[in-house]
Amino acid sequence: MPYKVALAGNPNVGKSTIFNALTGLKQHTGNWTGKTVESCEGHFSENNEMYSVVDLPGAYSLSSFSREEAVTADCLQSTSFDCVAIVLNAGVPERNLIFALQVLSMVPHAILCLNLTDEAAKKGLQINAGQLSKRLGIPVVSCCAAKKQGLREVKRAIALVCRTKQENAFFRHLQPLREDAADRLLHRYAKQLCDTCVTRTAADRKTRRDRKIDRILTAKATGIPLMLLLCGVLFWLTAVGANYPSGWLSTLFAAVKERLVTVCSAFALPKFLSGIIIDGIYTTLGWVVSVMLPPMAIFFPLFSLLEDAGFLPRIAFNLDRCFAKCGAHGKQSLCMMMGIGCNACGVTGCRIIENDKERLIAVLTNTFMPCNGRLPIIIAMLTLFFADSPNGWVSSCHIAMLMVAILAGCVLITLAASKVLSTALKSQSPSGFLLELPPYRAPRLLKTVTRSFLDRTLFVLGRAVAVAAPAGAVIWLCANIYIGDASVLAYCTDFLDPVGRFLGLDGVILTALLLGFPANETVIPIILMAYTANGTLTEFTGSEQLYSLLTQNGWTAATAVCMIIITVLHFPCSTTCLTIKKETGSLKWTLLSMAIPTITGVVLCAVTAHVL
Amino acid sequence: MMYNTCKLSELPLHQTAVVEQMDRRDPVTARLIQLGVINGATVTPLFKSMLGDPVAYQVNDCVIALRRSECSGVTVRTEDDGHAV
Numbered sequence: 001m002p003y004k005v006a007l008a009g010n011p012n013v014g015k016s017t018i019f020n021a022l023t024g025l026k027q028h029t030g031n032w033t034g035k036t037v038e039s040c041e042g043h044f045s046e047n048n049e050m051y052s053v054v055d056l057p058g059a060y061s062l063s064s065f066s067r068e069e070a071v072t073a074d075c076l077q078s079t080s081f082d083c084v085a086i087v088l089n090a091g092v093p094e095r096n097l098i099f100a101l102q103v104l105s106m107v108p109h110a111i112l113c114l115n116l117t118d119e120a121a122k123k124g125l126q127i128n129a130g131q132l133s134k135r136l137g138i139p140v141v142s143c144c145a146a147k148k149q150g151l152r153e154v155k156r157a158i159a160l161v162c163r164t165k166q167e168n169a170f171f172r173h174l175q176p177l178r179e180d181a182a183d184r185l186l187h188r189y190a191k192q193l194c195d196t197c198v199t200r201t202a203a204d205r206k207t208r209r210d211r212k213i214d215r216i217l218t219a220k221a222t223g224i225p226l227m228l229l230l231c232g233v234l235f236w237l238t239a240v241g242a243n244y245p246s247g248w249l250s251t252l253f254a255a256v257k258e259r260l261v262t263v264c265s266a267f268a269l270p271k272f273l274s275g276i277i278i279d280g281i282y283t284t285l286g287w288v289v290s291v292m293l294p295p296m297a298i299f300f301p302l303f304s305l306l307e308d309a310g311f312l313p314r315i316a317f318n319l320d321r322c323f324a325k326c327g328a329h330g331k332q333s334l335c336m337m338m339g340i341g342c343n344a345c346g347v348t349g350c351r352i353i354e355n356d357k358e359r360l361i362a363v364l365t366n367t368f369m370p371c372n373g374r375l376p377i378i379i380a381m382l383t384l385f386f387a388d389s390p391n392g393w394v395s396s397c398h399i400a401m402l403m404v405a406i407l408a409g410c411v412l413i414t415l416a417a418s419k420v421l422s423t424a425l426k427s428q429s430p431s432g433f434l435l436e437l438p439p440y441r442a443p444r445l446l447k448t449v450t451r452s453f454l455d456r457t458l459f460v461l462g463r464a465v466a467v468a469a470p471a472g473a474v475i476w477l478c479a480n481i482y483i484g485d486a487s488v489l490a491y492c493t494d495f496l497d498p499v500g501r502f503l504g505l506d507g508v509i510l511t512a513l514l515l516g517f518p519a520n521e522t523v524i525p526i527i528l529m530a531y532t533a534n535g536t537l538t539e540f541t542g543s544e545q546l547y548s549l550l551t552q553n554g555w556t557a558a559t560a561v562c563m564i565i566i567t568v569l570h571f572p573c574s575t576t577c578l579t580i581k582k583e584t585g586s587l588k589w590t591l592l593s594m595a596i597p598t599i600t601g602v603v604l605c606a607v608t609a610h611v612l
Numbered sequence: 613m614m615y616n617t618c619k620l621s622e623l624p625l626h627q628t629a630v631v632e633q634m635d636r637r638d639p640v641t642a643r644l645i646q647l648g649v650i651n652g653a654t655v656t657p658l659f660k661s662m663l664g665d666p667v668a669y670q671v672n673d674c675v676i677a678l679r680r681s682e683c684s685g686v687t688v689r690t691e692d693d694g695h696a697v
Contacts, residue, residue, distance in 0.1 A: 321663035432682035
């Protein structure tokens, strides 16, 4: 049996970084409170002994307020861990020690990791680990997980406690006390510990520089322009950068396809089999990878740099007032930003919002943020139909600006929907904002970018194999099984065509959106498949061919606009729906979360189609 | 020595004050206590958000953003001449 170890601590003290360093796993990390909302497990071995480690969500206290904190408290209470490693932010000793004492009174075996010691030193704080260890009766280790310093000592300390089962000096100290008395005692004791074990000198330039950046980012005159500019630069880099790898990938896929055709004919495979494999599965896979992967593999590494630096909490801070006015919570903007990555993650991330009603609003409106599977569709639409300047630089700036405008539109729709929901839902006392603004941290450039790039690539490839490949097979079957003189697919698209036309789209697009329910990544491939299914399949090696195929099938700029609208505003994908069901525990809310965006999208599309 | 007391939400920017009293009935209070806003703690409003609310406060060694409504239950004490206590 491996020893059971848990990592606990205040939010944003680097538990996940330590976890990754100990276990060699690659949990996501980020410089903001609430990055980890679900506990995660891993293993490491030391001196031939196995240790299983649980990374618990951060908590300010064990008398829980939010769901993520409840997870931590329950886990510490119900499991008998051989060692709990309490991670402290050495830069905020007093508050972190209060939490540590709470844990120590609950579990007998523990160690203390003083993390972020480099940051603390810059703040002018020095903690005497030996003294602290003597007072608490447990090993205290200084480390700096991001720089991989002190991790060997952490492992040794964990091993020592697991072996000797030494009990800490504070265990069961608080049990006979009432809650407020316990609270007072905790605070007094933490203060005493700080007074004896922490020495302070003046803060250095870093803190003053942080305040300067904060003032620029949060001032009325510079805050919004800077946020928009940052967002614009992000999309500009994505639009400019994605074109090249997209082209390369589609050329590659086309070349491999030719070989595949030769191989298939050499083995004299039946037409049906080669059709389903090459024209169905392989082509769809190729399209998903070449159209969807490059924008995401560029956008997300850049985004994670901002995340690591600590910008996200500032954005939430700036926007809180808007959200408060709409009866929602500023932290919702954090969930929305996660939603851009994946709505399912965004929905889970809503756990950081403490108030039930505000959390429900955040969950139900998360789909208004275009996710990983939909963002590239929008970028593709903009690139094909609205980047008409002959100058590449001008048109890419154009795309970036339109993209920022669309995203701003998404935020406005989210706010409007939140307002409607908050008036409709039963009122509850509003919760506070209470968000910690962490110090800015220089992101580990190369590491963050490569990890995020690999993660995204694996994510998209995984979805492509798991969903796009079967979807390709199904759609090929639909397009090639004939009832009478029309294919099944043709029946579907013809049936939906009048509705589609009314919305400024067509039957094929609607069919694709419905069939794209398992994963929105497949929408564009399905559309292409449907358009090319009847004639001989042409090769697509660039955006010109894509453009001509779409225009041949009656697409205009107006169709593209409606396509963008319906892409943003339709039911969430199946994974997100399941997550919403899990998070809200109610079928009613899940169905509502599908209905709200769909109805909004249908109305907006119909209006747009008749105006344009 | 002369002291001035006021609500935390009314404390001007960059003026350090000491928490004197907290509204026990306010549900937010318990959360504030966990974040280190307790009797005797020093707090300094550092900067306002773009739209004026919430405001970021230096509490102990960290920066916490609080809405106006949340800090209206906290009474703080400053010295008369406006300098830190």
